[in-house]
Amino acid sequence: MAYTRFKTKQINVGGVLVGGDAPISTQSMLFSKTRDIKGCLDQLNRLYFAGADIVRLACLDMADARALKEIKAQSPLPLIVDIHFNYKLAVFCAEFIDGVRINPGNIGSKDNIKEVVKACKERKIPIRIGINHGSIEKQFADRYGYGIEAMLASAQYNIKLLEDFDFTDIKISMKTSDTQKTIEAYERLRPLVSYPFHLGVTEAGTKFHSTIKSSIALGNLLLKGIGDTMRVSMTGELEEEIRVAKAILQDSGVQKSGINIISCPTCGRIQSDLVKAIKIVEEKVKHIKEPLNISVMGCVVNALGEAKGADVAIAFGKGQGLVIRHGEVVAKLKENELVDRFLQEVEDEVRVRKEA
Numbered sequence: 001m002a003y004t005r006f007k008t009k010q011i012n013v014g015g016v017l018v019g020g021d022a023p024i025s026t027q028s029m030l031f032s033k034t035r036d037i038k039g040c041l042d043q044l045n046r047l048y049f050a051g052a053d054i055v056r057l058a059c060l061d062m063a064d065a066r067a068l069k070e071i072k073a074q075s076p077l078p079l080i081v082d083i084h085f086n087y088k089l090a091v092f093c094a095e096f097i098d099g100v101r102i103n104p105g106n107i108g109s110k111d112n113i114k115e116v117v118k119a120c121k122e123r124k125i126p127i128r129i130g131i132n133h134g135s136i137e138k139q140f141a142d143r144y145g146y147g148i149e150a151m152l153a154s155a156q157y158n159i160k161l162l163e164d165f166d167f168t169d170i171k172i173s174m175k176t177s178d179t180q181k182t183i184e185a186y187e188r189l190r191p192l193v194s195y196p197f198h199l200g201v202t203e204a205g206t207k208f209h210s211t212i213k214s215s216i217a218l219g220n221l222l223l224k225g226i227g228d229t230m231r232v233s234m235t236g237e238l239e240e241e242i243r244v245a246k247a248i249l250q251d252s253g254v255q256k257s258g259i260n261i262i263s264c265p266t267c268g269r270i271q272s273d274l275v276k277a278i279k280i281v282e283e284k285v286k287h288i289k290e291p292l293n294i295s296v297m298g299c300v301v302n303a304l305g306e307a308k309g310a311d312v313a314i315a316f317g318k319g320q321g322l323v324i325r326h327g328e329v330v331a332k333l334k335e336n337e338l339v340d341r342f343l344q345e346v347e348d349e350v351r352v353r354k355e356a
């Protein structure tokens, strides 16, 4: 299957390029109250170390907006402010923030939209139009019902409101909580505009369900070349959102970064503690950013075949096993020595790649 990414306009979110040929970025949103500056900074630092590219914060009032200014001054990551209805907050935040998420259709008069556009233009920051199935404007819901038609009409209406003021640093999301509707909404809007898309399934649930829903919907869209930045939304999780988003990019083959682990499910042939080994390996390699394929297999039945496609591999046997690098056996060791040697080979492979 050939992967071809839809060519979109490129925008800049605080130094992170989104769209065009820029890497597909991963985002999250803080669940700390924005006025809790320390709480927000703690969460931002956690997301930074988890590898997030961009973070969004809600802004309900001026107390939040003022706190956000202080948070931005200390933030390790670009920040987007999420505002509904109150254009004055958007104008205030545009002076220091990296992007604004606001739907121009719900901030009142054209003069209000003009003010927000002027503030964003002055600082060259983008606006995300966030179309959400659950909050479609009444005019479109009355005409089309709460479905994809209404979302498409709303998206085009909101885009035009910005374009009428000659503003095109736009990013769009078309979120629903249903995987099939989410796929359809993005797919149907894609040929109609050239702005970058922020992918996401909204209210996707807890870690388990969100991982599945997001993998289906976002994976499906990414494989069709749709998507420039993405958020996996999960109830009460932070780092896990980024971990799953990166895994979707990695495991769909759309964007390689970090380690791709191939491990067998184990079966009655196994004669070693592969489950313990894979947990250690997963923990020890998670800091690696280089795209590497590693394989950890329970016996030689499939291990040698998998090892040929892996950069570094282990094939466990009875009380002993092989460490294999690029298809060549580099060590035959006792079981309790295998993981350490394997990890040494992985680190050495990373070193060689960095020096190349």
Ligand code: SF4
Binding pocket: 264, 265, 266, 267, 268, 269, 270, 297, 298, 299, 300, 301, 302, 303
């Ligand atoms: Fe079973 Fe060996 Fe396959 Fe693992 S690699 S599932 S132990 S046959």
